[in-house]
Amino acid sequence: MLLTWLAVALPSTLGVLETPQLPIIVTLHGLFLIAIVTIINDVPNTNPRLNHVFIAITIGLIVSLMMISNSYLYLIYSVMMTSIFAFHTPALFCIGYIIFIHSTYLLIQFLIWQAGWDIVNAATFIAFHSFALMLTQKMLSEKKAKEALALSNTQLETAHTLLANAAAHDERLKLARELHDDVGHTLTSLIINLDIARRTQDEQQINRCYEQAKVALNTTRNVVSQKRSTDYLDLASTLKNLAEKTPRITVFTKIPAQFTCTNLNVAHCILRCCQEAITNTLKYAKATHFTIELTTHPEQLNLHLYDNGQKQTQFTLGNGLIGMHERVEALGGTCNINSMTTGFNITIRVPYGSNKSTFSR
CATH class of the missing domain: 3.30.565.10 (Histidine kinase-like ATPase, C-terminal domain)
Incomplete structure (x- = not known):
């Protein structure tokens, strides 16, 4: 951007060194630089109204330069501005701007500078403007596509996390039910049977089995509770x-x-x-x-x-x-x-x- 500004500002200024328009032209170039820097620094377009004001200012500055100095170089400014406008305005506005700025250029050349209808330069720069607009629009569409893809990937990852947790949740519930219904029931029956058997058989051996069964039942209950509580x-x-x-x-x-x-x-x-x-x-x-x-x-x-x-x-x-x-x-x-x-x-x-x-x- 700065190189483009220098490529237009320096030649156009050097061409009017001996004329009284020099201070005005230098001021207009400086104001143009300030305006485009302000617009570019707000690429997310967080303040659209202010950007629209500066866009109008830059258009006015380009037209003013065309009226003060007879040069087609200012259309280079316009090509740069077309690319910048695409980030802040609809494509239809950019097309309208291209038509307006070239119509204005032709009228200024014909009416103010008496240079006739400069159709060749106008047609050439219309092609440059159109190319800049199409290139910027393609870049914006690719940027939006990349953002949409990145967002979709993030959503897919979170969906995968949800599915994984849901599957783990179902598996834990299934395990908890099976432990409680099958193993727990079996161990409870074993405790009852051993309680009966110890009254008639070797109490020392049976008591040992009885205690082991109680421990197994408590362990099963703890596993079930833990599986549910950590879900x-x-x-x-x-x-x-x-x-x-x-x-x-x-x-x-x-x-x-x-x-x-x-x-x-x-x-x-x-x-x-x-x-x-x-x-x-x-x-x-x-x-x-x-x-x-x-x-x-x-x-x-x-x-x-x-x-x-x-x-x-x-x-x-x-x-x-x-x-x-x-x-x-x-x-x-x-x-x-x-x-x-x-x-x-x-x-x-x-x-x-x-x-x-x-x-x-």
Whole structure:
């Protein structure tokens, strides 16, 4: 960008060293540089209104330079600006700008500089503008495709984690039932039989068997209880992994230390809501930061999701946000969605008192 500016500013300035227009031209070049640097430094387009003001300023500066100095070099500025505009405005605006700037150039050449209709230079630079716009659009589409792929990969990883935990959950439940129903029943019968036998046979030997059977039964019960009580999804690690692998924006996680969620339905709901909120931020918010904040209370789990994107005064609930409401309400919770001054804000509350799982005979 700086090299392009120098390639236009230096020749055009050197050509008017002995003219009274020199201070004006130097000032216009300086203002143009400041404007494009300001626009480029806000590539995420976090402040679109201000960017639109600077875009209008740069267009005005290019036209002013064309009117003060007779040179087609200023169309090089315009080619550079077409690529920059593509990051902040729709493609239709860029096409309209190309038509406007070349029409203006032809009129200035014909009316002000009496140079006739400079069709050759205009046609040449229309081709350059079109090429720059197509190249930038292709780059933007590839960038969006890479972001979508990265987000899909992250969602697939979290889905795999959920499936793995669900499979482990089912396996643990099956093992717990089998231990309790089969082994536990057998050992209980053995204790009863030994209790009867010890009254009529060698008490020392039978007592030893009796005690061993009681130990085996207690061990079985402990294994069953442990399998049930440790059945949980490592939600904190899964959310942190989701945050680290989210493309383009920085995702912060605020999760209490030693946090665990043994209720798989609640964990699944929280994870899906975070995924949907991040997806919406990437698509619509034009944000640079997103925060996942979890707080726990004795009977309630609070999830706060927010970004620093644009304020949305009006929005409609799409399938994703409707699905988020349905997931939360199915657990007896609430989901509030609104747009703050600094971005999108989602607050979710779900019952947390049933988070601990126990098993008893």
